[in-house]
Structures are given as C-alpha cells and as structure tokens.
Amino acid sequence: MSHDPQRLPMSITLARLSRPDWGVSARAGGFCKLMTGGESNDPMPLLEASGLSYSRNDEPVFGPLDFRLHAGEVLLIEGDNGSGKTTLLRVLSGLLAPGGGSIRLNGEDLTMARLSHQVALLGHQPGLKADLTPLENLDFAIGVFGLRGGITPHLALASVGLEGYEEVPVRQLSAGQKKRVSLARLLLVPAALWLLDEPYANLDREGIDLVNRLLDAQARRGGAALVTSHGAYVFTTGSPRRLPLRATA
Amino acid sequence: MRYGTNASACAAVVRRDLLLTWRRRGDALNPALFAIIVVVLFPLALGPEPNQLARISAGIVFVAILLAGLLALDTLFRGDHEDGSLEQLVLSPHPLPLLLGSKIAVHWLTTGLPLILVAPILAEMLHLPRSTLPALLAALALATPLLSLFGAVCVALTVGMRRSGMLLALLVLPLYVPVLIFAAGACNAAQSGLPFLAPLLWLGAALALALVLAPMACAAALRISIS
Amino acid sequence: MNEFLAMGGYGGYVWSSYAIFMLFLLFDFIAPRLRNRRVIAELRGRLKRERKRQEKNP
Amino acid sequence: MNTLTLWFHKFGSPPVFHRIAVRLAPWLFGIAVVSGLAALYGGLVAAPADYQQSDAYRIIFIHVPCAWMSLFAYFFMAANAFIALVWRIKISEILAMASAPVGAIFTAITLATGSIWGKPMWGTWWTWDARLTSELVLLFLYLGVIGLYNAIEDRRQAARAAAFLALVGIVNVPIVHFSVNWWNTLHQGSTVRLLGPSRIDESMLWPLLLMALATHVWFFASVLVRARVSLVELEGGKEWARQIALGKGEPA
Numbered sequence: 001m002s003h004d005p006q007r008l009p010m011s012i013t014l015a016r017l018s019r020p021d022w023g024v025s026a027r028a029g030g031f032c033k034l035m036t037g038g039e040s041n042d043p044m045p046l047l048e049a050s051g052l053s054y055s056r057n058d059e060p061v062f063g064p065l066d067f068r069l070h071a072g073e074v075l076l077i078e079g080d081n082g083s084g085k086t087t088l089l090r091v092l093s094g095l096l097a098p099g100g101g102s103i104r105l106n107g108e109d110l111t112m113a114r115l116s117h118q119v120a121l122l123g124h125q126p127g128l129k130a131d132l133t134p135l136e137n138l139d140f141a142i143g144v145f146g147l148r149g150g151i152t153p154h155l156a157l158a159s160v161g162l163e164g165y166e167e168v169p170v171r172q173l174s175a176g177q178k179k180r181v182s183l184a185r186l187l188l189v190p191a192a193l194w195l196l197d198e199p200y201a202n203l204d205r206e207g208i209d210l211v212n213r214l215l216d217a218q219a220r221r222g223g224a225a226l227v228t229s230h231g232a233y234v235f236t237t238g239s240p241r242r243l244p245l246r247a248t249a
Numbered sequence: 250m251r252y253g254t255n256a257s258a259c260a261a262v263v264r265r266d267l268l269l270t271w272r273r274r275g276d277a278l279n280p281a282l283f284a285i286i287v288v289v290l291f292p293l294a295l296g297p298e299p300n301q302l303a304r305i306s307a308g309i310v311f312v313a314i315l316l317a318g319l320l321a322l323d324t325l326f327r328g329d330h331e332d333g334s335l336e337q338l339v340l341s342p343h344p345l346p347l348l349l350g351s352k353i354a355v356h357w358l359t360t361g362l363p364l365i366l367v368a369p370i371l372a373e374m375l376h377l378p379r380s381t382l383p384a385l386l387a388a389l390a391l392a393t394p395l396l397s398l399f400g401a402v403c404v405a406l407t408v409g410m411r412r413s414g415m416l417l418a419l420l421v422l423p424l425y426v427p428v429l430i431f432a433a434g435a436c437n438a439a440q441s442g443l444p445f446l447a448p449l450l451w452l453g454a455a456l457a458l459a460l461v462l463a464p465m466a467c468a469a470a471l472r473i474s475i476s
Numbered sequence: 477m478n479e480f481l482a483m484g485g486y487g488g489y490v491w492s493s494y495a496i497f498m499l500f501l502l503f504d505f506i507a508p509r510l511r512n513r514r515v516i517a518e519l520r521g522r523l524k525r526e527r528k529r530q531e532k533n534p
Numbered sequence: 535m536n537t538l539t540l541w542f543h544k545f546g547s548p549p550v551f552h553r554i555a556v557r558l559a560p561w562l563f564g565i566a567v568v569s570g571l572a573a574l575y576g577g578l579v580a581a582p583a584d585y586q587q588s589d590a591y592r593i594i595f596i597h598v599p600c601a602w603m604s605l606f607a608y609f610f611m612a613a614n615a616f617i618a619l620v621w622r623i624k625i626s627e628i629l630a631m632a633s634a635p636v637g638a639i640f641t642a643i644t645l646a647t648g649s650i651w652g653k654p655m656w657g658t659w660w661t662w663d664a665r666l667t668s669e670l671v672l673l674f675l676y677l678g679v680i681g682l683y684n685a686i687e688d689r690r691q692a693a694r695a696a697a698f699l700a701l702v703g704i705v706n707v708p709i710v711h712f713s714v715n716w717w718n719t720l721h722q723g724s725t726v727r728l729l730g731p732s733r734i735d736e737s738m739l740w741p742l743l744l745m746a747l748a749t750h751v752w753f754f755a756s757v758l759v760r761a762r763v764s765l766v767e768l769e770g771g772k773e774w775a776r777q778i779a780l781g782k783g784e785p786a
Contacts, residue, residue: 057689059771093340096476117252117342125333129265131272136265143261144341144348146252190252402702406682406695416685420678420699423671423706427713434717448716455709466702473694474686480579483589489654490592493647494574497596500646504639504756505563512763519770519779 044107045070046224047092047193051101054084054091061087064101069226071192072219077228085228086124089195092226093121105193117146120191122199126182130171134162134181137170138188145189156184160210175202183214194218194225258343259351266355269328276324280317281363287313288371299376306375307385307436311429313371314364314389315396319418321360322400325352326408326471335408339475349471350464353401361393377440384439384449391452392432398456398463399424405470428452546625548765549774555762562755570748576741584738590654597647599746600640601665603753604672605707607637610753611679612704615697625761627693628768630700631683632760636753638676644669664711664718671710675703689768 045068053063062084069075079085090096092103094110103110105118128137138153157166160180170178179202186194199211215225253261270277291309292302329335338348368389372382403420407413431448438445483490577595584591614630617623648666649659660666679696686692769775 057768095336095339119340121336121340123333123336125331125336127333127337129269129328129332129334131269132265136268140261140265141337142251143253143264144258144338144343146342149251403699406699407685410685413685416678416681419674419681423675423678423703423710426671427706427709430713430717466698470695470698473691473698476691483592484583486588486590486592486654489590489650490578493593493596493650494578496646496650497600497643500639500643501752504636504752507635508756508760508763512759512766515763515767515770516779519766519775522770523776523779 043070046073046106047226048104048107049092049101050104052088052091052098052103053100054087054096055099056087060099063099069193069224071222071224074215074219074225074227077226079228086197089121089123089197089226089228093119093195095121117190119193119195120145120186120189121195121197122182122186123197126178127185128170128178128181131169133167133169134173134184135166137181138185141185142188145191147188148190151188153184153188156187157181159187160184160214161206176204176207179203180207180210183211187214192223194223194227196225196227198228200229252342255343255347258341259347262338262348262351263355266352267359270355270359277359278363280321280360281367283320284313284317284364284367284371287316288374291375303376303378306372306377307381307440308433309375310368310371310377310385311388311392311433311436314368314393315425315429317364318360318393318396318400319421321356322397322404322417322421323414325356325401325404330408330475335471335475339471345468345471346464349401349405349467350460353397353464353467356401357394357397361397364393365389381436381440384445385436387449388432388435388452391449391456392428395428395452395456395459396425398459398467399428401467402463402470405467406474408471408474428455431455546623548624548769548772551625552762552765552774552778555758555765559755559758559762562751562758566748566752566755569744569751573741573745573748576737576744581738581741582735590651593647593651595741595745597644597651598742599749600643600647601669602746603749604637604641604644604669606750607633607640607753608672608675608700608704608707610757611637612700615700618697619694619701624690624768625765627690627697628761628764629757630697631679631693632757632764633753634676634679634683634696634700635760636756638673638680640749640753641669641673641676645673662718664715667714667718668707668711671714672707675700675706679703689764 047069049068050066051064053065054061065088067075077085077088087096091098092110128134129140132140134157135153138156142153154166157163160183162177162180162184165173165177170181173181179199183199186196194215196211200208203211215227218225288309291305295301326335329338338352339345341348365386368385369382372385377385400421403417403424406420407417410416431452435445435448435452438448481487481491573595577592581592581595583589611630611633614626614633618626618630645666648669652661652663652666653659679700682699683692683696686695766775766778770779
C-alpha cells in the first residue's frame with residue numbers, strides 16, 4: 001500500500017430519509033472527525049458502534065469510530081479507495097472480528113443479532129452463481145436467509161427491472177443486471193439492516209435511482225442501511241437529504 | 250416473514266450445488282477420468298504381468314483415487330469464494346458447520362461416489378482378485394467421505410490463495426496417511442486371506458468422528474481465512 | 477587419534493551424522509540473524525521515507 | 535480476565551518480551567553450547583563402544599535427543615497455537631510460528647541421522663521403519679505449517695491459520711503413529727530399534743540426557759531469537775520497534 005492509512009479520510013454522511021425529525025448522532029475519533037447533527041436522546045438504536053476500530057498487520061485500517069443508526073435511517077459512508085469502507089462493512093456484518101470497540105444490534109451482541117436475521121450484506125462481488133438463473137439464485141438466498149413477508153422472487157425481480165430475465169443464466173447478464181439481481185436478493189431477505197458496499201457501481205442513471213428508491217423503501221419499512229461510496233455517486237433523487245458531515249483529513 | 254429452518258437451509262445448499270454440478274455435468278466426470286489415467290500408467294510402467302499387478306492393485310487403486318480426490322478438492326470452495334457466495338454462506342443465520350457439511354456431502358456425492366463407481370473397473374484393469382472386491386468397495390465407501398471431510402478442512406485454510414495446489418497437497422497428505430494405511434491395509438489383508446474387519450471398523454469410527462468434527466473445523470478454518 | 481576418528485570402521489557414518497547435526501544447528505543459529513538484519517534495514521528505510529514525506533508537507 | 539491472561543498480558547507485551555528475549559537468548563545459547571560440548575565429549579570419547587553395534591551406536595547421542603525435540607517442539611507449537619486461537623495473544627502466535635522452523639530442523643536431523651545409522655545397521659539408507667515413517671509425516675506437518683504461514687499475506691491471519699493447522703496436526707500425530715505401527719506389523723517390517731528398550735549403560739545414559747538438555751535449551755534460545763525478529767517486523771509501526779531499528783533501544 002502506497003498510502004498511509006492515517007492520511008485517508010473517511011467521512012460518514014447520515015442521510016435521513018423518512019424521519020427528518022430524528023436527531024442524528026455520529027461521533028468519530030481517531031482519523032476522522034465529523035460534524036454532528038447534535039446528540040440524540042432517542043430509543044435504542046438499530047446499530048450502535050462504539051470505539052470501533054480494525055487493524056491489519058497492526059496498521060490501523062479505520063477507527064476508532066462511534067456512530068449510531070436508527071430504524072428509518074440511511075448512513076452514507078464516503079471515503080477514498082483504501083480508506084477502510086469495505087473493511088468497516090465486513091466488520092459490521094460479522095465477517096471480520098473488530099480490532100477494538102463493540103458493535104451492538106438492537107442492543108444485542110453482534111453474533112447473536114446475526115443469528116436473528118438482522119443483517120444483509122451486498123459485497124463487491126454479487127454473490128451469484130453464473131451457471132444458475134436469477135430465480136434459482138434467489139431461491140438459494142431465500143433458503144439460506146429466509147423470506148420477507150409479502151414478496152416473491154418474481155415480484156422482487158420485477159421491481160428491480162428484470163422482468164423477463166427470470167430464466168436467463170446469470171452469466172449472460174451484464175454487470176449492471178447482475179447488480180440488480182443482488183438488489184432483488186436484498187428485497188427478499190428479511191433483514192432490518194442493509195450493508196451495501198458500493199451499490200452504485202456498475203449502475204446507470206436509472207439504476208442509481210433504483211438503489212435510492214430501494215433505500216427509501218427500506219427506511220420507510222423501519223429498516224436501516226449503511227451505504228459506502230467513494231463519492232462519485234450521490235443521492236440524486238429529491239427525497240433523501242444529506243447531513244453536511246464532512247471529513248477533515 | 251419466513252425464516253426457514255436449519256434443515257431447509259441445508260436443503261437449499263444441497264439443491265443449489267447439485268444443480269450447479271448438473272449444469273456442468275461434463276466436469277463432474279473429470280476425477281473418475283483422472284483416476285483411470287493414473288491406473289493406466291502403472292501397467293505401462295511396471296509391465297503387464299497379471300500376478301505382479303494383482304499383488305499391488307489395491308494400493309494403486311487407492312493412490313489413484315486419493316490423487317483424483319485431491320485434484321477435485323480445489324473446486325470445493327474456489328467458485329464460491331470468487332463470486333462472493335461463500336461470504337453470503339458465512340453470513341447466513343444458520344449454523345455454518347451444517348451448511349458446510351451439506352456442501353461437503355454434495356462434493357462427496359459428485360466426486361467421491363463416481364470414484365467408487367469406477368473402482369471395479371480399475372480393479373479389473375489391475376487384475377485384483379474378485380474375492381477382494383467387496384473389501385475394496387467397503388474400504389472406499391468409508392475412505393472417500395473421510396478424504397472429502399479432511400480435505401475440506403485444508404481447503405478452507407487455503408481458500409483465498411491464488412496458487413494453492415502444492416500447498417494443499419502438503420497440508421492434506423499427513424491427514425490422508427492414516428486413511429490410506431487402513432483402507433489399503435484392509436484390502437491387502439483381504440487379499441492374503443487375513444481378517445480385514447478391524448481396519449474397516451477403525452475407518453468407520455474415524456468417519457463417525459470426522460462427520461461431527463470436520464464440518465466444525467472447516468467452519469473455524471473458513472472464518473480464519475476469509476478474514 | 478586415528479583410531480578415534482575411525483570409530484571402529486564406522487567413522488564415515490558417525491562423523492557425517494555429527495556434521496549434519498552441527499550444520500543444521502548452525503543454519504538455525506544464522507537464519508534468524510540474517511532475517512533480523514533484513515527486518516531492521518526495511519524498518520529503517522520505512523522510517524526514512526516517512527521522515528522525507530513529513531519534511532515535504534509538514 | 536483470569537490470572538493466566540493477566541500474566542500473558544504483562545509478559546506478552548511486545549517491548550517487554552523483546553527485552554527479555556534479547557537478554558535471555560545469549561545465555562541460553564551459551565548453556566546449550568557448553569552442555570552440548572560436554573555431551574559430545576561424553577558420547578564420542580568417554581562412552582565405551584557398544585558390544586553389538588560397535589561405534590556406530592554413537593549416532594544415538596544426537597539422533598535420540600533430536601527425535602525427542604521434534605515431538606517436544608510440536609507440542610510447544612500446538613500449545614501456543616491453542617493459546618493464540620483461544621485468547622488471541624500475539625506473543626503466542628509468534629512463539630508458535632517461531633517454533634515451527636526449529637522443530638522442522640530437529641525433525642530433519644532426526645531423519646538424516648536415522649537414515650545414516652540405518653546404512654551400517656540395516657544395509658540401506660532408508661527403511662520404512664514405523665518410527666522413521668512417523669517422523670517423515672511429522673516433517674510434512676511442520677512443512678505444512680511453515681508453508682501456510684508464508685503463503686498468507688496478512689501476518690496475523692497467517693499465524694492464526696497456521697496455528698489452526700498445527701492444532702489439527704496435534705490430533706493427527708498420535709493417529710499417524712498408531713496407523714503406521716499397525717501398518718508396520720501388518721507388513722512385518724524391521725523392528726530393530728536404534729535405542730534398546732531397557733539395557734543402557736550409565737556411561738551412555740548421561741551424555742544422552744545431557745544432550746537432551748542441550749537441545750531443549752537450544753530450542754528455547756532459537757525460538758526466542760526468531761520470535762524477537764518477528765515481533766519487530768510485526769510491530770514495525772510502533773515506537774519501541776522504531777527505537778530498536780534506529781539502534782536506540784536494546785542492542786539488537
């Protein structure tokens with residue numbers, strides 16, 4: 001790595017979607033300082049990270065970070081390449097053990113929370129089998145993660161604009177279409193917290209709008225989402241607003 | 250909301266992996282083909298004398314099948330790791346050892362079982378006495394699942410590596426030594442008219458133990474190597 | 477002395493064993509020291525690069 | 535936190551460990567060399583020739599202690615691997631990984647001297663004797679641990695993966711030994727032993743035990759030096775390691 005991790009800023013943006021009246025608290029020590037929207041006194045947050053940090057080969061990758069995420073909120077994590085966004089999401093999902101600090105989901109310890117079907121991760125790779133059709137891929141996801149009420153694989157595919165592609169092997173889809181299949185998976189699984197790593201990558205204008213609509217719907221349902229972006233894509237629709245949280249390098 | 254049970258999650262894994270094998274059914278024959286190729290090489294190197302071949306046939310069959318299994322091990326997690334579905338599997342709310350156990354079971358079904366099925370052909374090519382064939386098949390039925398289970402633990406440790414072939418062989422070899430000794434030993438004992446039940450029972454005991462412990466070890470190893 | 481070296485006709489075996497023993501242990505003694513030198517040199521280089529970068533943009 | 539982990543946190547603090555290692559290692563090497571030389575004198579000069587094997591038996595004075603060490607080093611590695619995986623203690627990771635190459639070297643010496651001894655005794659450089667075969671598998675286990683440790687980029691992840699492999703191996707070692715013994719009796723291989731079961735003269739025993747002591751001390755000295763180097767490498771970002779690199783801290 002040519003960069004010194006301490007010089008890489010990572011900012012956290014809280015986009016309040018459907019509940020503009022809610023106070024937002026985000027405090028970060030260490031390598032990123034955030035301007036916060038004021039301390040909150042609201043009920044138990046969906047996700048709470050305190051003093052969260054991670055190191056690789058004893059080089060700090062991010063943190064220590066403190067933030068809270070309530071139901072109905074979308075948190076946009078912005079940062080340059082190598083600023084630890086992906087690592088943060090992997091820690092929050094439980095794939096990596098945090099180097100320090102703690103993560104609580106609904107007040108529970110993270111591993112227990114994962115057992116109660118709380119988290120869905122959309123990683124860099126779509127997590128799809130190229131030899132299977134979108135429907136078969138979604139069936140597998142339902143089998144392993146469960147199914148949200150009131151939705152079917154067909155409906156989910158239709159709502160990401162892939163009607164008619166149900167039986168086409170995934171290998172014949174474009175990168176953007178694969179991304180859409182992964183988004184359909186998010187819609188299907190019963191997770192309160194979405195962790196989306198670069199969801200805007202590979203998507204056209206329409207696709208970016210789609211992601212924003214899905215995030216909006218997720219927030220309205222009482223869910224929450226953490227979204228990473230290296231800054232090239234922003235919320236473009238009217239409804240989500242950004243809190244002016246700027247990172248100071 | 251429907252969360253599904255552990256059984257339904259395992260069924261989903263089994264269904265998907267079987268479907269994937271079916272979509273690439275040409276590749277599924279590779280291990281068996283490889284075992285046949287290895288076995289063909291021995292008479293060419295040693296000469297076609299039937300008695301000599303018969304004497305070492307059981308050992309050759311086991312070594313060929315072990316090598317073929319080693320070759321097939323790589324596919325266990327590679328595809329899943331590359332396309333990110335391994336991550337999804339680890340994130341599943343269901344116990345990872347169970348899901349991995351299902352994966353290993355399918356892997357055995359699609360690579361180990363074909364090897365057992367070609368074993369009689371291999372045995373015939375090497376003039377293994379007919380009377381030894383039941384012992385050979387019994388030993389294979391117990392040994393190939395063990396090879397899959399032990400192999401899975403080692404594959405899980407090397408999952409992120411690009412060129413892991415040689416290292417995997419090195420990691421797997423010490424674990425395979427006892428399996429090979431007892432499995433081939435049972436056949437050799439049967440061939441020379443000695444009682445061969447004891448080594449088979451040892452293999453059975455090892456299989457019972459490995460069925461429980463190996464998926465757990467595999468899950469622990471996987472969690473280490475995807476971090 | 478010659479008798480001692482001959483080891484009752486087994487001199488070659490005995491002495492080569494002891495030579496292997498010594499050589500392996502010598503290797504065991506030297507290898508970490510060589511690595512230590514490399515690690516220290518790398519660390520110094522890293523420190524130097526960092527200091528240079530700090531001088532450039534304080 | 536119980537007393538054990540507290541103790542580990544105190545002595546497991548990298549700068550403290552480094553200081554102890556730097557002070558201790560030369561003394562341990564000194565003790566190992568002195569007692570080793572004494573044992574060599576005892577084995578090569580003082581001990582009388584064996585009535586059966588003549589002077590060829592003198593190989594046991596290095597072969598047997600090294601064989602003991604090959605197992606001892608594996609147990610030491612596995613114990614540290616266990617601590618490293620359960621309590622995630624950095625020093626244990628490093629100690630486990632430092633003992634692997636030393637153990638492999640002792641295993642290699644055991645194999646080499648065993649086969650050299652086999653030539654005059656059995657008339658062949660290699661025989662599929664149960665012990666030699668087990669020792670060979672043990673060497674593969676060591677090489678696997680070392681290979682896995684070197685194949686993974688992230689040092690701590692590599693140490694955890696290799697530690698896990700070492701634990702799998704420790705379960706495997708007795709199984710291999712048992713299976714190889716069974717295999718050996720099945721094929722009625724040679725049962726000649728390098729070291730007779732009971733009869734051993736006192737003049738032969740003391741050099742053997744002294745050499746065992748020397749190899750144990752040597753093992754710890756070598757592990758300390760290796761661990762110290764790995765520690766500086768791993769903690770290169772920390773202040774104490776930089777002081778050492780600049781020659782300000784303890785003499786390296």
